[in-house]
Amino acid sequence: MSCRSRAKYTKKRTAREKNPRPRPCEKLLGRYTESARSPRGIRGMTHIAGGKNMLLLFDVGNTHVTIGGYDGDRRLFTGRVASDRHKTEDEYAMIVESVLRMHGYALGDVEDGVISSVVPVVTQALDRAFQLLWHKRMMAVTTALDLGLTIMTDAPELLGKDLIVDAVAAKVKYSCPILVFDLGTATTCSVIDKDGRYRGGMIAPGLGISVDALGSRTAQLPYVSLDAPDQLIGTNTKNCIRSGVMYGHAGMIDGFIDRMEEHLGQKCTAVITGGLAAKVAPLCRRPIVLDEYLLFDGLRALYAKNKDRPRG
Structure with a gap:
């Protein structure tokens, strides 16, 4: 390799290191979600006034998973998908993001999540999906919580x-x-x-x-x-x-x-x-x-x- 070619290759490699090509999952998990957090957001998105305030709720039953988005006492949307014991966390992550987008919201609008479930295997998959999307665990309902009951x-x-x-x-x-x-x-x-x-x-x-x-x-x-x-x-x-x-x-x-x-x-x-x-x-x-x-x-x-x- 000539000195000129080596210098050109080094310059390209340095540029890639500064701005690496996102892995496929990163398009879903964060690198491409910055636009959802920007003032303009993604075209077609309707953001919550004040930014990241949505509480995402999951009601996991044997037949359906009902998903709800709330901003304080205001219900923003509800959606329902199949409760599938065979779906992976990656599949549920894509489903959750799709439900948000379908109702005009982005990943950056979500502050936290809570799950109630009667299907343990779906609970685990959704919890891991939530971690993939928002890099933290959501709150799960157990008798260890302060129930007031x-x-x-x-x-x-x-x-x-x-x-x-x-x-x-x-x-x-x-x-x-x-x-x-x-x-x-x-x-x-x-x-x-x-x-x-x-x-x-x-x-x-x-x-x-x-x-x-x-x-x-x-x-x-x-x-x-x-x-x-x-x-x-x-x-x-x-x-x-x-x-x-x-x-x-x-x-x-x-x-x-x-x-x-x-x-x-x-x-x-x-x-x-x-x-x-x-x-x-x-x-x-x-x-x-x-x-x-x-x-x-x-x-x-x-x-x-x-x-x-x-x-x-």
């Missing part, structure tokens, strides 16, 4: 994190005693007594499980959508299934409220939440409060009390 079950550490978070929010927002119905893959009821203690509850097959069971365990009954029929008495197979599943579920909730009030000896505040709550609430005969974002309210309350605690 006494749990009276046989094994509090085994209680579903979604049930804990629902109860935390309900205790803050409503008058005790409270019955919280959460309609997801399973339908659950949490009982909070007059003293604000979590007493226990019930777990029943959810609406989706009921429909799937009929479709898979019978020869001639079809799968149907989870919508209430126009009339109570079905006049075809699909509407008969819808009527039985939807009105049957509402009747179960009404019946449980009756039995629990009789057991406790006083009227209860009934609250319904979860992905399918809005479809069932109008079919219930007993007064019941529809609170679709109860779990997110609970996550925000827990974050406010525990955000400075060490994260293992």
